[in-house]
Amino acid sequence: MLRPLSIVAGLVLLVAAFSVTAQDPAPTATQAAPAAAPAPAAAPAAAGPGDAARGKALTYTCRGCHGLTGYKNAYPSYHVPRIGGQSSTYLRNALNEYRNGNRQHPTMQAQAESFSEQDINDIAAYLSSVK
Secondary structure (H helix, E strand, C coil), X not given: CHHHHHXXXXXXXXXXXXXXXXXXXXXXXXXXXXXXXXXXXXXXXXXXXXXXXXHHHHCCCHXXXXXXXXXXXXXXXXXXXXCCCCCHHHHHHHHHHXXXXXXXXXXXXXXXXXXXXXHHXXXXXHHHHCC
């Protein structure tokens, strides 16, 4: 009989401890005034211009499905657009839409979510230069 009572007593003490620490007491004269609101975080640095050489390395996995020169389409019955020679603006927009979830395709979303803005610029620079 003593054990259930000790469990209940322990729970009561636990709840009491949380309620005391959750209260926000008024500051006393000896406490410092609250700090001013933090300054807004600086916007992330804009991505630089695309580096086609780096973009070529980043598109290694893209080539199998998108049928760039020298690679076969991994899914012949599945329509996969050719992206070599597309405009860099179109490519950047498409990758950002996949990354943000505005375009739906599980494989492309997974790929695009791993890219930084700089990666996307590099990929677009390379793919737009492919003839």
